[in-house]
Amino acid sequence: MKKGVRKVTLLYSLLTIAVLVMAGIWANELFMKxxxxxxxxxxxxxxxxxxxxxxxxxxxxxxxxGDVLQDACVGCHAAELKAAHDSHPKSKFTDPRNADRLEQIxxxxxxxxxxxHQPRITRDMGVTMAxxxxxxxxxxxxxxxxxxxxxxxxxxxxxxxxxxxDNRALYEDFLLxxxxxxxISAQPIIAAMQAYVAEPAAVNAAPQPDYPVQTFKxxxxxxxxxxxxxxxxxxxxxxxxxxxxxxxxxxxxxxCLDCHQAQAEGFLTGKHGMxxxxxRDAVESFPLNPSLKALQNPEVRLLTPMTPAQGRLPFKAxxxxxxxxxxxxxxxxxxxxxxSAAVEACMGCHDxxxxxxxxxxxxYALLLxxxxxxxxxxxxVTCATCHMPKLESEQEPxxxxxxxxxxxxxxxxxxxxxxxCLDCHxxxxxxxxxxxPALIENNFQGRPSVSIDSIKMAIERVKE
Amino acid sequence: MKVTxxxxxxxxxxxxxxxAGCGGEEKAAGIDPKIMADSLFxxxxxxxxxxxxxxxxxxxxxxxxxxxxxxxxxxENGAPLPAQMFRFGAEAVAERTDAFTYSLQSLxxxxxxxxxxxxxxxxxxxxxxxxxxxxxxxxxELGGVKYYTAVYPDVAVATPCxxxxxxxxxxxxxxxxxxxxxxxxxxxxPM
Numbered sequence: 001m002k003k004g005v006r007k008v009t010l011l012y013s014l015l016t017i018a019v020l021v022m023a024g025i026w027a028n029e030l031f032m033k034x035x036x037x038x039x040x041x042x043x044x045x046x047x048x049x050x051x052x053x054x055x056x057x058x059x060x061x062x063x064x065x066g067d068v069l070q071d072a073c074v075g076c077h078a079a080e081l082k083a084a085h086d087s088h089p090k091s092k093f094t095d096p097r098n099a100d101r102l103e104q105i106x107x108x109x110x111x112x113x114x115x116x117h118q119p120r121i122t123r124d125m126g127v128t129m130a131x132x133x134x135x136x137x138x139x140x141x142x143x144x145x146x147x148x149x150x151x152x153x154x155x156x157x158x159x160x161x162x163x164x165x166d167n168r169a170l171y172e173d174f175l176l177x178x179x180x181x182x183x184i185s186a187q188p189i190i191a192a193m194q195a196y197v198a199e200p201a202a203v204n205a206a207p208q209p210d211y212p213v214q215t216f217k218x219x220x221x222x223x224x225x226x227x228x229x230x231x232x233x234x235x236x237x238x239x240x241x242x243x244x245x246x247x248x249x250x251x252x253x254x255x256c257l258d259c260h261q262a263q264a265e266g267f268l269t270g271k272h273g274m275x276x277x278x279x280r281d282a283v284e285s286f287p288l289n290p291s292l293k294a295l296q297n298p299e300v301r302l303l304t305p306m307t308p309a310q311g312r313l314p315f316k317a318x319x320x321x322x323x324x325x326x327x328x329x330x331x332x333x334x335x336x337x338x339x340s341a342a343v344e345a346c347m348g349c350h351d352x353x354x355x356x357x358x359x360x361x362x363x364y365a366l367l368l369x370x371x372x373x374x375x376x377x378x379x380x381v382t383c384a385t386c387h388m389p390k391l392e393s394e395q396e397p398x399x400x401x402x403x404x405x406x407x408x409x410x411x412x413x414x415x416x417x418x419x420x421c422l423d424c425h426x427x428x429x430x431x432x433x434x435x436x437p438a439l440i441e442n443n444f445q446g447r448p449s450v451s452i453d454s455i456k457m458a459i460e461r462v463k464e
Numbered sequence: 465m466k467v468t469x470x471x472x473x474x475x476x477x478x479x480x481x482x483x484a485g486c487g488g489e490e491k492a493a494g495i496d497p498k499i500m501a502d503s504l505f506x507x508x509x510x511x512x513x514x515x516x517x518x519x520x521x522x523x524x525x526x527x528x529x530x531x532x533x534x535x536x537x538x539x540e541n542g543a544p545l546p547a548q549m550f551r552f553g554a555e556a557v558a559e560r561t562d563a564f565t566y567s568l569q570s571l572x573x574x575x576x577x578x579x580x581x582x583x584x585x586x587x588x589x590x591x592x593x594x595x596x597x598x599x600x601x602x603x604x605e606l607g608g609v610k611y612y613t614a615v616y617p618d619v620a621v622a623t624p625c626x627x628x629x630x631x632x633x634x635x636x637x638x639x640x641x642x643x644x645x646x647x648x649x650x651x652x653x654p655m
Contacts, residue, residue, distance in 0.1 A: 085537060089555070091554075091555035091556075091558050091559060092555075094558045094562070094565070095554075095558065095565045095567055095652075096565060096606040096607060096609065096611060096652055096654075097567070097581050097582055097585065097606065097650075097652075098581075099606040099607030099609075100606075100607075102607070103607075137577075140576075144576055144634075171535070173534070173535055174535070174538070461633070462633060
């Protein structure tokens with residue numbers, strides 16, 4: 001009998017020790033480690049996977065529910081939704097008259113349609129809601145729009161006609177306004193690029209470089225610097241490398257944001273730089289503080305820079321472990337701009353068919369002709385023309401800068417219609433081209449093989 | 465004697481605490497929802513009329529200074545239409561408080577999402593059309609919450625209102641005149 005009691009006691013003791021050891025291991029991972037893989041309940045979407053280990057970026061409180069998550073979504077995405085003239089803002093659904101609709105889809109919360117950690121049901125743009133979600137509120141649409149009679153309810157947002165959030169290039173009056181445009185305009189020029197290159201560059205006599213160490217490497221860097229727009233007193237060696245006791249041979253990855261705030265903001269909110277924006281206190285990461293200075297301290301940052309190995313797109317094998325910072329595309333001292341940063345830098349890493357077909361595309365042919373002086377500035381189309389377009393500053397009209405968040409102009413791809421496509425193409429052509437996956441894949445070599453009926457339907461409706 | 469004094473003090477303190485805790489009869493009664501709804505509507509209607517007359521009609525005539533347009537964001541000098549301005553106000557209020565909500569609706573809406581949905585909205589909008597100059601007051605339960613619902617007539621005060629609705633391709637009614645009840649403002653207060 002006593003032996004039996006001892007055995008049970010021993011068993012319970014071992015179990016208790018095992019539980020305590022497991023709890024210790026998990027607690028160590030939860031509170032001490034940056035990577036918390038054990039607690040990742042499912043793969044995150046393409047938009048968040050780079051920062052999925054910084055759990056507190058979204059889960060800002062361990063006791064938070066829907067509202068805490070909603071605050072996190074809004075913290076990062078509110079500005080872009082506002083810029084997109086969001087067709088379905090939360091404020092449309094808070095009126096009690098929509099109570100019965102909310103029972104079907106609680107559209108006050110982003111997670112109603114964008115549930116994270118659900119890879120099996122996640123579709124394009126991180127949507128996890130069934131494809132016929134429009135029917136919940138618009139099932140009677142054919143009463144007002146007889147042309148919509150018989151259309152399947154999963155085609156509203158999948159056929160190049162409507163988007164849930166961004167319809168700036170798809171609403172009826174816009175379609176009518178652009179209904180008679182040719183496929184290619186008479187003067188195909190990217191207006192923002194033309195304005196950007198027209199900005200007069202400051203011409204100064206090169207100052208004496210103030211780099212304190214004379215080495216072969218420094219001499220090479222000096223040559224490159226002297227031939228760059230950085231060869232000014234305001235951006236001398238010490239501006240990035242520090243002066244006196246603050247001198248460092250390797251400036252921080254984010255040293256550029258001292259002068260290039262707008263570009264840095266885009267970079268840090270896009271897929272290339274978002275990891276660098278996550279602070280150790282991840283709750284404080286987004287929205288980006290207007291003063292980004294704190295991020296220049298590596299001790300403040302939780303994550304290392306993104307590498308292509310961490311991406312989900314096809315990348316070239318030889319760059320898999322290359323850290324992505326400003327200098328990856330722009331270099332350190334020669335910082336190539338123009339076609340080099342806007343084409344070669346992209347093609348140096350990306351290895352998908354769309355990228356690899358670029359140099360066979362009519363867009364690249366235009367770039368070559370522009371470079372040869374056969375066409376005016378703004379005629380060529382680089383990767384960045386569409387994915388990192390030039391934007392006019394809201395604060396300083398007439399000033400242009402490059403949007404460094406490559407996703408801001410991409411998902412859904414109709415986002416680029418107004419900012420880029422319409423500068424050279426008619427709306428019908430742009431709608432058709434962007435709805436043709438094969439044409440996108442071969443980088444627009446040829447004509448669209450699909451035809452979007454939106455403009456035709458809008459015209460017929462006016463005739464009625 | 466001391467014990468009596470102690471009990472007396474305790475009873476007095478208890479009364480004070482209870483009175484303070486209850487907040488008194490006057491505070492518990494709160495504001496009459498009808499007065500609250502009427503007051504809110506007075507502010508809304510005044511702002512709406514002023515925006516229409518002092519901004520849109522004065523500065524927007526022939527698009528001289530501003531161009532009032534449904535797609536005002538696409539125009540350099542675009543300005544929201546009065547009905548849009550009203551809706552933006554309702555949305556901004558909804559972001560600040562859930563103590564009340566309001567919306568602009570019509571039996572003949574340009575945007576079908578602004579047609580009456582609940583029974584009180586349907587009854588209210590019909591009532592203000594059938595009884596010019598009168599308001600509708602009722603109660604309803606939505607999503608498990610009881611609401612005091614008031615519907616006020618939205619009358620055409622300026623020619624641009626009438627012209628725009630009569631000429632808009634999505635308008636189900638095209639014979640509006642100045643003075644007509646074109647729709648209604650629905651104010652809802654949770655009870």
